[in-house]
Amino acid sequence: MISLLTQINPGLLLVLIGIVGSLMPVRRVRQGLMIATPVLGLVLLAAAPREVDLSVTSALGLELVLYRVDSLSFIFALAFLIASFLNAIYALHSDDQLQDGMALTYAGAAVAATLAGDLMTLFIFWEITAVSSVFLILRAGTKAAYNAAMRYLGIQILSGVLLLDGLAYVYKSTGELSLTAFTSFNDPGALFIFLAFAIKAAFPFLHNWLQDAYPKATVIGAVVLSAFTTKLAVYAFARMFPGFEILIWIGAVMTVFPVFFAVVENDLRKVLSYSLNNQLGFMICAIGIGTPLALNGAAGHAFAHIIYKGLLFMSMGAVLYRVGTTKASELGGLYKSMPWTTIFCIIGAMSISAFPLFSGFVAKSMTMSAVGQGGYAVVWMMLLFASAGVLEHSGIKIPYFTFFGHDSGRRVKEAPFNMLLAMGLASFICIAIGLPMIGGFGYGWLYGLLPCTAAAAADVCMLSGEEIKAYQPYTLDHVLTQMQLLILALLAFMVLKKYGFYPPERPGTILDTDWLYRRPGYGFFVWSGRVWDKLGPAMTTLAGRLASAAFNRLEAAFSPRGTLARGALTTSMAVWSVVLLGIVMAVTLIL
Amino acid sequence: MTQPPERDSSGRFVKPPSEDAAPDNRNVHPLSRILFGWVDHPRTPNLLLLLVATAAAGLFLADLVVDRHEYLSFAEWNGFYAWWGFGAFALAVLSGWPLGYLLRRDEDYYGEADTKPQDVEEPDE
Numbered sequence: 001m002i003s004l005l006t007q008i009n010p011g012l013l014l015v016l017i018g019i020v021g022s023l024m025p026v027r028r029v030r031q032g033l034m035i036a037t038p039v040l041g042l043v044l045l046a047a048a049p050r051e052v053d054l055s056v057t058s059a060l061g062l063e064l065v066l067y068r069v070d071s072l073s074f075i076f077a078l079a080f081l082i083a084s085f086l087n088a089i090y091a092l093h094s095d096d097q098l099q100d101g102m103a104l105t106y107a108g109a110a111v112a113a114t115l116a117g118d119l120m121t122l123f124i125f126w127e128i129t130a131v132s133s134v135f136l137i138l139r140a141g142t143k144a145a146y147n148a149a150m151r152y153l154g155i156q157i158l159s160g161v162l163l164l165d166g167l168a169y170v171y172k173s174t175g176e177l178s179l180t181a182f183t184s185f186n187d188p189g190a191l192f193i194f195l196a197f198a199i200k201a202a203f204p205f206l207h208n209w210l211q212d213a214y215p216k217a218t219v220i221g222a223v224v225l226s227a228f229t230t231k232l233a234v235y236a237f238a239r240m241f242p243g244f245e246i247l248i249w250i251g252a253v254m255t256v257f258p259v260f261f262a263v264v265e266n267d268l269r270k271v272l273s274y275s276l277n278n279q280l281g282f283m284i285c286a287i288g289i290g291t292p293l294a295l296n297g298a299a300g301h302a303f304a305h306i307i308y309k310g311l312l313f314m315s316m317g318a319v320l321y322r323v324g325t326t327k328a329s330e331l332g333g334l335y336k337s338m339p340w341t342t343i344f345c346i347i348g349a350m351s352i353s354a355f356p357l358f359s360g361f362v363a364k365s366m367t368m369s370a371v372g373q374g375g376y377a378v379v380w381m382m383l384l385f386a387s388a389g390v391l392e393h394s395g396i397k398i399p400y401f402t403f404f405g406h407d408s409g410r411r412v413k414e415a416p417f418n419m420l421l422a423m424g425l426a427s428f429i430c431i432a433i434g435l436p437m438i439g440g441f442g443y444g445w446l447y448g449l450l451p452c453t454a455a456a457a458a459d460v461c462m463l464s465g466e467e468i469k470a471y472q473p474y475t476l477d478h479v480l481t482q483m484q485l486l487i488l489a490l491l492a493f494m495v496l497k498k499y500g501f502y503p504p505e506r507p508g509t510i511l512d513t514d515w516l517y518r519r520p521g522y523g524f525f526v527w528s529g530r531v532w533d534k535l536g537p538a539m540t541t542l543a544g545r546l547a548s549a550a551f552n553r554l555e556a557a558f559s560p561r562g563t564l565a566r567g568a569l570t571t572s573m574a575v576w577s578v579v580l581l582g583i584v585m586a587v588t589l590i591l
Numbered sequence: 592m593t594q595p596p597e598r599d600s601s602g603r604f605v606k607p608p609s610e611d612a613a614p615d616n617r618n619v620h621p622l623s624r625i626l627f628g629w630v631d632h633p634r635t636p637n638l639l640l641l642l643v644a645t646a647a648a649g650l651f652l653a654d655l656v657v658d659r660h661e662y663l664s665f666a667e668w669n670g671f672y673a674w675w676g677f678g679a680f681a682l683a684v685l686s687g688w689p690l691g692y693l694l695r696r697d698e699d700y701y702g703e704a705d706t707k708p709q710d711v712e713e714p715d716e
Contacts, residue, residue, distance in 0.1 A: 094710055139710070144703030218708040263687040264694060267706070324711050335630065339622040372662030380663060381675070388679035404630060411618040477659045481666075484650045485676035491647050492680040494640045503687035508695040518701060 006048050007055050009067040010041030010081065011115055014108025015128065022101025031092055034100050038085040041111065045069070045077055053117055062177065065117025072451040075299050076114045076235040079306040080107055083227040086307075086426055090314055091220045092418035099139045103224045106132040110228035114235050119167040119177040119193075122236070126163055126200075129229055130156035136221030137213050145216040152213040155206075156229075159199035166192030181240050194241060201233035201284060202277055204253050208514035210277060211261075215269040215326075219317040222269055226276060226313045227306050234283045234302050238451075243290025248371075251285025252382040254278065259389030264503070265510050268326040268398055269316050272309070275352070275394045278386055279305050285383065286367040289374050292452035293471060297366030299451050304359035304433065308351035311426035312398060315345035318415035318423070319402055328397070328505035333407030341415050342403040344423035351430040353395035354387065356482060359434040362443040362473040365482075369471070388489045395486075396493055401505055436474045443473060647673065 017037045024030040048054060048069045055067035069077070084107035091100060106129055113125035130153065137149040169189030171177055182190040202210045210230070214222050241247060258274035258281075265271045279301070286298035318341045319334060320326045335342040347358070354360035364387070371380045414420070433446040447470075496502045557563050598604055616631070629635055651670045661667045698704045 096710065099710075140706075140708035142703075142705050142708065144701075144706045145708065147703060216703075216706050216708075218710045220710065221708075259683050260686055260690055263683055264691045320708075321711050324707055335627045336616075336619040336623050339620050339626055342623075342627070369662070372666075375662070377663050377665070384672070384675055385679040385682075388676045389683050392680055392683050407615060409615055414620060476657055477661075480650065480653055480657055481659070481672040484647075484654065484670065484673040487643060487646050487650055488673040488677040489680035491640075491643050492677045492684070494636075494643055496681065496684055498636070498640065502684055503691055506691065506695065507698050509698055509700040511694045511696060511700075 005044060007067065008044055009055055009112055009115055010044040010077070011108045011110070011112025011125065012066070013037065013044070014041055014084065014111060015105050015125075016108075018101045018103070018105030018108055018132070020101070021104055022098050024101070025097060027095050030097065030100055031088070034088040034091070034104055035085065037104060038081045038088065038107070041081045041108075042078070042085075045074070045081065050074070056117075062120055063118070064121050066112075066121055067115050068117035069115060070451075071453070072238060072295075072299065073114045073235070075303055075449045075451060076231065077111045078449065079231070079303045080111045080114065080228060082429070083107070083306050083310055084111075086310060086314075086422045087220070087224050087227070089418055089425070090223055090317070090422035093416040094220060096139060096218075096220075098135055099218065099220060102132045102135040103220070106136070106224065107228060110232045113232055116179070118179060119163075119170065122179070123160065123163050123167060126196075126232075127157070127160040129232065130160060133225060133229065136224055137217045139221060140216055140218045142216070148213045148216045152209050155199060155209040159196045162192050162199070163196035166190070166194075166196060179239055181242055182244075197233050197236045197241070199233075200229055201237060201280055202230055202254075203250055203284075204257060205513055207254075207277055208512055211270055211273040211512065212514055214273045214276075215267050219321045223310055223313045223317050226272070226309050230276065230280055231302050231306055234280060234287070234298065237284060237287050238295060238298055242287055242295060244288055247284050247288030248374075248376060248379055249288070251281045251283070251288055252379045254281030254284060255386030256281075256382050256389070259386060259393065261510060261512060262389070262393035262397070266327050266329055266505055266507055268328055268331070268402060269313070269320070271328075271393050271397060272312055272316060275312075275390065276309060278390060279309065279352070281386065282364060282367050282383065285379065286370060289370050289376075291370055291374070293366055293373065294370035296447075296450040296452050296471070297363065297368075297370050300366060300446055300449075301360075301363040303446060303449065304351065304363040304430070307426050307429045308348045308359060311344060311348035311423055311430065312352065312394065314419065314423050314426065315341050315348060316398070316402070318419045321419070322412040322415060323410055326402075327507060328401040329507050331402045331408055331410070332405040333403070334410065334412070335403040336407070337411045338403070338414050340420050341423065342399070344420070344427050345399050345403065347427040347430055349395045349399050351434065353391040353486060354482060355486060356474070356479050357431070357434055357436075359430045359446070361482060362434055362446060365473045365478055366471055384485065388485060391486055391489050392493070396490070447471070 014037055017033055021030050021033050024033070048067075051068070051070050053065045053068050055065075057064050057066060084104065087103060087107070088100075091103065094100075109125045109128035109132060113122050113129065116122040116125060134149050134153045134156075137145050137152060139145075166189040167177060169187060169192060171189075173187050173189065182193075185191050185194070199206050199209075214225050217225055237247065255278050258278040262271045262274040262278075265274065283298040283301050283305075286294040286301070288294075316326050318338065319331065322338070323331065323334070325331070351358040351360045354364045368380070368383060368387075371383060415423075432441070433443055435442040437444045493502070555562060559565070650673060654669050654673075659667055665671065
């Protein structure tokens with residue numbers, strides 16, 4: 001019985017129950033399923049033996065490994081299942097059949113993709129995440145959401161097609177589809193797969209789908225979306241491209257550029273989307289470093305990030321739900337009516353800013369140390385800049401302009417109880433895994449889940465005989481330097497705000513590189529459409545005229561009333577027959 | 592981007608609400624009064640600034656005492672993280688001025704201004 005249970009892939013279970021849920025009209029039954037399934041998934045995942053192919057099938061002559069758990073996939077799948085559980089609680093006040101079901105299917109697809117043991121299985125669930133998540137945007141019901149959802153779907157499917165293309169190349173050159181890490185870009189398959197992952201991880205210039213779609217999703221949809229797609233891509237990079245030096249630089253750029261966009265952006269859900277990008281940069285950078293400490297940093301950061309970013313999106317969702325907007329220029333003073341949401345938002349903000357005692361601190365320290373250890377001074381300075389930037393947009397801007405700042409005069413009700421419960425649980429995790437170890441309680445719980453321990457997974461972490469030293473986040477050095485960074489940045493905020501140097505929040509659309517395809521690109525297609533509208537008929541007319549002219553000529557020559565039919569055959573026919581015979585004889589003689 | 596001043600029904604200008612006006616304390620959640628009652632106090636901003644500035648000075652002093660070990664030698668300079676944090680924050684915030692002029696367009700620039708999802712609560716009024 002136990003062995004049978006360990007063969008059930010929790011991701012697949014979530015996908016199937018999600019589909020059932022989207023067809024289940026009875027609200028309480030559906031919501032019960034949405035909460036119970038992730039819990040069951042957690043039990044199944046915990047019971048599964050490690051590094052064994054637990055479920056294998058074959059299709060199209062390929063052997064597919066549907067379910068395989070190791071130390072790297074475990075921490076990601078665990079985070080996804082916890083997020084899915086919290087999201088289900090957060091959604092309890094609503095009654096949206098399709099959204100509930102698709103949220104669970106989407107989470108399940110992310111879990112199943114993480115637990116996939118080969119590229120083809122990864123591809124299948126990679127595509128299911130794209131198709132199921134689009135409903136979370138569409139359900140917002142606005143024209144903006146519809147357009148954004150179509151752009152989102154197009155880009156996500158492109159990522160899937162690139163992955164399929166890449167795995168075909170890999171299959172051709174190696175004859176198998178296992179998830180072994182690449183060592184170079186020599187195989188064109190590696191490049192295609194890299195690009196596919198890059199789109200989902202929102203690399204610079206490929207990032208716009210994220211800031212475009214997430215802020216236009218539903219209240220619940222944005223919370224759900226923030227957890228899965230991008231972290232699945234981070235997992236995929238950690239699995240297949242650890243130690244690729246190019247990732248270090250891409251990651252560093254990813255941490256820095258969103259800081260500037262987040263400063264000027266007015267929609268706070270969009271600010272959080274830029275902040276998401278910045279956080280992914282830290283993880284990608286760590287994967288590029290590729291040492292055991294760095295990979296631990298990336299995985300630990302992803303885990304902590306899924307929870308605190310979800311928490312921040314939940315708090316902004318609660319504000320959106322009650323007030324109807326998340327535009328900074330229209331908010332302020334909400335602490336007077338939403339004190340619980342305020343507290344939870346501040347906990348999320350302190351976690352993402354990596355204040356000591358919060359989860360971001362114990363996770364990000366590993367990445368920073370690994371980059372310093374590798375001697376990448378410029379990258380390290382960029383990450384430090386980005387850390388101050390995180391404090392600016394997620395640590396201060398989000399809570400300050402929503403809950404404090406200039407009082408907007410809006411007095412609303414506190415968020416519904418289920419939202420507060422979900423935020424409370426997320427806050428608890430943020431603090432529980434960030435505290436120093438006291439009596440077996442604290443960051444050690446997170447560190448115990450990290451992929452690269454001395455005992456586990458030599459193939460995941462490329463250990464070259466060296467033991468991994470236990471990492472200590474709470475040293476005097478770390479705490480002091482982190483507090484210096486944060487407190488002085490906070491001082492900068494207060495001084496700039498006091499003397500009026502802080503740019504005011506203004507309504508408006510901030511242009512990003514998606515302008516290229518939304519304006520000139522779209523314009524080009526509209527223009528070519530117009531041109532085609534005119535050119536098409538003109539060309540048809542021209543072709544018709546040419547054809548009829550040619551037909552008239554032929555008819556004039558060959559028809560029964562034509563030139564050739566006129567007069568007797570004798571003279572010309574005889575001459576031509578002689579000429580032809582002569583040619584034939586000449587050819588045979590020469591040959 | 593200045594808004595035209597609002598007028599009332601008889602066409603007279605309405606005085607805009609000033610940021611310095613006395614705080615509106617109607618309908619405040621009881622928990623907010625307990626937890627955040629101090630926020631609206633007129634002396635709070637200056638006290639907070641003083642507190643943070645003192646903490647900052649304390650952190651500089653602490654750096655003189657603590658013998659830090661860094662992987663990158665320049666980070667061992669006294670108060671390196673503090674200077675970098677202050678500078679980075681100020682740069683990020685001040686860049687908001689030119690970037691705003693450069694990148695900010697009308698809210699309806701893409702014709703997608705209405706982004707209010709349908710699952711928000713309808714106001715009671």
